[in-house]
Structures are given as C-alpha cells and as structure tokens.
Amino acid sequence: MIDELYGDLRNAAVEGIVLAIDDSGAVQRVDVQTHDGVIRSGIEVYQIPGLSSYPVKNGKALLIALGGDVGNMRALVSDSTRYGNQAEGERTLYCPDGTRVSVRPGGLVEIWGGTSITTHSPTAVINAPNGCTINGPVQINGDLTVSGDISDHNGAHQSMGALRNAYDAHEHPVRNVQPGSAIISTDLTDHPVT
Numbered sequence: 001m002i003d004e005l006y007g008d009l010r011n012a013a014v015e016g017i018v019l020a021i022d023d024s025g026a027v028q029r030v031d032v033q034t035h036d037g038v039i040r041s042g043i044e045v046y047q048i049p050g051l052s053s054y055p056v057k058n059g060k061a062l063l064i065a066l067g068g069d070v071g072n073m074r075a076l077v078s079d080s081t082r083y084g085n086q087a088e089g090e091r092t093l094y095c096p097d098g099t100r101v102s103v104r105p106g107g108l109v110e111i112w113g114g115t116s117i118t119t120h121s122p123t124a125v126i127n128a129p130n131g132c133t134i135n136g137p138v139q140i141n142g143d144l145t146v147s148g149d150i151s152d153h154n155g156a157h158q159s160m161g162a163l164r165n166a167y168d169a170h171e172h173p174v175r176n177v178q179p180g181s182a183i184i185s186t187d188l189t190d191h192p193v194t
Contacts, residue, residue, distance in 0.1 A: 011070045016040070018059045018077060028054075030075050032061045043075045055079070056096060 016034035028045040040063060047053070055061075055077040062076045083094040087104060094100035099114040111117060126132060149159035158166075 012065050012068055014063050016061050016063060018055050018057055018061050021055055021057070023054055030055060030061060030077060032063060032075060034063065040070075040073060043073050045075045045077050051093075053077075 014034045016032035020031040022029045029042045031041045060078045063073045066072045089105040092102045102110045
C-alpha cells in the first residue's frame, strides 16, 4: 500500500523533455520523455487563453496526472531558455531568436523584430502628440496626405508649403521682346526659392 501510494505521488507531477509536437488539431499535443526513459504520447498542452505558442523540441514539460491518473495527463510546456535580465514589473512576450515585445514600467513598450514587423489592418492610427521618430529610410507605397507642413534637413529649409507659395508667385522678366517669330530666353527668376 505504501509503495503504491509512493508511486502515485511520484507520478502525479513529472518533468520531461519534449520529443514531438502536434499542433494540427483543436488542442495541441506533445510527446514527452520522462524519468527512466518513459515516453508519454499525445499529451494535451494547457495554454493561456488568448495566447498560443509552439513549443521547441527538447524544451521542458511538466506533466500533471489529473486525479493521480497517469493515463489522464496534461502538459505545461516551457522553452529550454527564457528571456532574462528584466526589470521589476516588466513583462515580455518572446521567441528563442530574440524577437520580443516588452512592456516595461513607466509606460514603455518595446517591439524587437528579428527581421521584419508587419501590421495588417484596414486602417491604423498612431496617437503620439509629442512626436514620432523613425530612424532609417522610409518607403510609402501609396499617397501621402498631411495636415501640417513637410520640412527637410530638420527644418533647416523652408517647408514645402512655403516653397510652393514662392514658386507660384515668382515671375520671369522678359527683355528684348521682338515681333514675329523670334525666339528669346527669359532671365532667371527674380524670386529664387531658398
């Protein structure tokens, strides 16, 4: 009786290594090798609602025997590594390659894309009343509409609106006008765009 009780307690929660993952069904399942080389196959993985992940092979798994029944196990799966060196209160969603979203105390959110960040939405709004900075080249595939001015070189030159107003108002003096079919060139504008 004591040996049976010991076995039940020993198998109620066991750690193992993930051998295979099946993510094709309504629930995710894993095959796990536990102590003494025992392989548990097709174990359902518990996931946090609204968050889905695909475990890595050779990652760790905690198997819990529901009601002490080793024939009715569930798995909590973890990577072999974790994202560390976080500040107190920081939360991070991450992949093993370093791609991550970190939510930090003080209202800071950082997104690190390993190679690319893609957003899909019919519309998108960024509310940044104190400004928005993009470090790097920008490509826009489509129209650009702005309600304010567009400037270059950190505002060292006039805005595009000021340049357009200067261009629209400028004139070219015409000298030596001749009758007939003579061709003449105008002088340079007397209102150069600066």
